[in-house]
Amino acid sequence: MLRLGLLVAFLLAQSTVHAARSIGKLPCEQQKKTDLREATEKKVRGIQFDERSLPEKMSKVATRLLTEQRLPGLVVVVVRGGRTIYEQGFGYANVDSKKAVEAEETIFRVGSISKALTLLTLTRQIDLGSVQRSAPVEQWIKSFSNPGGVQAPLTIDHLLTHTGGLDQIGVNRQIRQTHLALEDRRKLRGRLEDFLTANNLRRVNRPGITYRYDTYGTTLAGHILGKVVGTDYARAMQREMFDVLGMTSTSVETQSENIERLATGYIIADGEYQPRPYEFYRTTPASSIDATASDIARLLEALTSDGANASGRLLSKDMLARVYSPHFRVHPDFCGVSHGLFESWTSEDGTADVHMRSLGHGGSMDGYRAALTLIPSQKIGVFVATNRSPSDSGGVVDFRPLVDVVLNSFSGAAQKQAFEVPQPSTECLSEYAGEYFYGMYCHSMTAADQGQGAWLRPPAIAVSHESGGLRVGDxxxxxxxxxxxVEATGRRMLHFSRGEDGKPTSFTYSTSPDTFERANEGYREFPSLAQRIYELAGDGKLDEAMRLFKKERGQASFYLREAEINNAGYALLRAGRTTAAIATFRINTEVFSRSWNAHDSLGEALAEAGKIQEARASYTQSIHLNPNNAAGKQRLQELSK
Incomplete structure (x- = not known):
């Protein structure tokens, strides 16, 4: 998942790895500010902002995007200097009932923006003196696996900057039993500590030198927040942020009394809006806050003033200044990260030629997308949300035109200047050559991890030494x-970081903290056992396929995934190999015995084979596991006649 750029990249889960030039890297506020950054910051202090015409321009653009991007609903808020100067809903919270989106009333899922809110609330505990930045996290949790052999302590400060060196595994984060009621799914989730200690905290890098967009570190931060406050994570967020700022419609997951206010999330499929089920995560501090736009505006009011709004104080003025100054950069001229917020430049995306430093975060959930942006020098905050997923067949969901309305309201602002490009080098640069990978993947992959849907390593970016420089991608x-x-036209810079052995280990662009790393030697992906069983069974070697299953089950040379076994079974069924299909479906009911769908599929194959009594038993088990299996109930009735 490559970076899409400023103000929009935050909408997708970002990730990657920084390995700093030296192990004892200083936080960025201790680095010397360069002339380039300092000159730009001086220029933006004297610019003007046209607040009066913004509402009309914003409403016009939002109305246009509603049609062009096929958004069911949309909401926009703009805050300046502690005041909400614009908030407006557009379109529908529910397309069937034609219920309108209202900024104060309609609740949206903000997805990974939850990470920023969680880490800001933990920052508040530092501000209050309840916890120290340097405190080792082992005070609150001790169960780590350590495939990287890391010895250095992991601290609160590392969690705040996504530099904890934790692996991004991608396994068992969601509770996928969407047929269950919301409260029943909550019961299945268990405690944060249970999730974290189930081999989900894996140390693969020394902390403090590697930036990696961190779902697991933020989940750990949420667990620690609850411990520090003396309650669980959800109540800690309620007490320490939502109640403080008067965010009365915000909660960790929408509560039952507010469920009617939640905008229905949609994808576009077959040209139509299709509602999506409510996603439940075990990584709630990283994923699961729901809020109205007006409530997010209350947060932005505090962040664009002195740390407080009319309801209360979130942060002291000094702590807010520290939040505004990213705490980790690989280079003083490069974008960094601070307390859950990611730094970028406003000129990197959209059409507005305004070059100012920004901080932000974004989030995507099934059926939702949101973005939060701050421009510290102008005390401006923007929040945008829609109830349509970006990962569907309906085309892009792009908020940049809305942010451009804000940027184009500035006059006298600095414009982006190209970096100076020196003469081509005559030095040998071959040490940098190789394949580099975006870092959000499971570095410590096992067959069991892959079977459970672990994040695979993305495609490589090739770096090669050519005459006078390096070719990075294109x-x-x-x-x-x-x-x-520096890029040959001066558009952006690139920095390589080195490991303890002195060799280049990763590179970072100047426009984002995102980093691309050389492959770790221990990374491995495994073949699919389902695919091999399908190939053997399809060739008439059913006995050999079943022997392979019995031999490899529990071993580490193949991965096994329920959906793939199910698909293999149906492929065999369509090919007329009913006996092989039944045997394949039985594998699923044996391995994934609590899956109602596995038993339902087996029942279908047994019925087609004329094994009515066995088919009825399978459908009965499926309905027992999922009482809402209406199709299964109907088929069972037909088989009982």
Missing amino acids: EMYVQRGEDLF
Whole structure:
């Protein structure tokens, strides 16, 4: 998942790895500010903002996007200097009932923006003196696996900057039994500590030198927040942020009394809006806050003033200043990360030629997308949300035109200046050559992890040494300094970081904290046992397929996934190999015995084979596991006649 750019990249889960030049890397506020960044910041202090015309322009653009991007609903808020200067809903919270989106009333799922809110609330505990930045997290949880052999302590500060060196596994984060009622799914989730200690905290890098967008570290931060406050995570967020700021319609997951206010999430399928089930996560601090736009505006009011709004104080003025100054950068001129917020430049995306530093985060859930952006120098905050998923067949969901309305309201603002491009280097740059990978994947992959849907390593970006510089993907870069390169047109820079052995281990673009890392030697992906069984059974070697299953079950040379076994069974059934299909479906009911769908599929195959009594038993078990299996009930009735 490559970075899409400023103000929009935050909408998708970001990730990656930084390995800093030296192990004892200083936080960025201790680094010397360069002339380039300092000059830009001086320029933006004297610019003007046209607040009066913004509402009309914003409403016009939002109405246009509603049609162009086929958004069922949309909401926009703009806050300046502690005041909400614009908030407006557009379209429908529910397309069937034609219920309108209202900024104060309609609740949206903000997805990964939850990470920022969680880490800001933990920052509040530092501000209050309830916990120290340097405190080792082992005070609150001790169960880590350590495939990287890491010895250095992991601290609160590392969690706040996504530099904890934890693996991003991607396993068992969601509770997928969507046929169950919301409260029943909550009961299945268990405690944060139970999830974290189930081999979901894996140390693979030394903390403090590697930026990696961190679902697991943020979940750990939420667990620690609850412990520090003396309650669970959800109540801690309610007490320490939502109640403080008067965010009366915000909660960790929408509560039963507010469920009618939740905008229905949609995808577009077959040209129509299709409602999506409510997603439940075990990683709630990283995923699961729901809020109205007006409530997010109350948060932005505090963040664009002195740390407080009319209801209460979230952060002291000094702590807010620290939040506004990213705490981790690989280079002083590069974008960094601070207290759950990611730094970028406003000129990197959209059409507005306004070059100002911004902080933000974004989130996507099934049926929802949202973005939060701050422009610290102008004390501006923007929040946008829609109830349509970006990962559907309906085309893009792009909020940049809305942010451009805000940026185009500035006059006298600095414009982006190209970086100076030196003469091509004559040095040998072959040490940088190789394949680099976006870092949000399971580095410590096992067959069991892959079977449960672990995040696989994405495609590589090739770096090669060519005459006078480096080719990175499709772009040429010229060396500007030690491990520092500039794109041939001066558009952006690139920095390589080195490991303890002195060799280049990763690179980072100047426009984002996102980093691309060289492959770790221990990474491995496994073949599919379902695919092999299908191939053997399809060739008439059913006995051999079943022997392979019995031999490999519980071993580490193949991975096994329920959906793939199910698909193999249906492929065999369509091919007329009913006996092989039944045997394949039985594998699923044996391995995934609590899956109602596995028993339902087996019942279908047994019925087609004329084994009515066995088919009835399978459908009965499926209905027992999922009383809402209406199709299964109907088929059972037909088989009982």
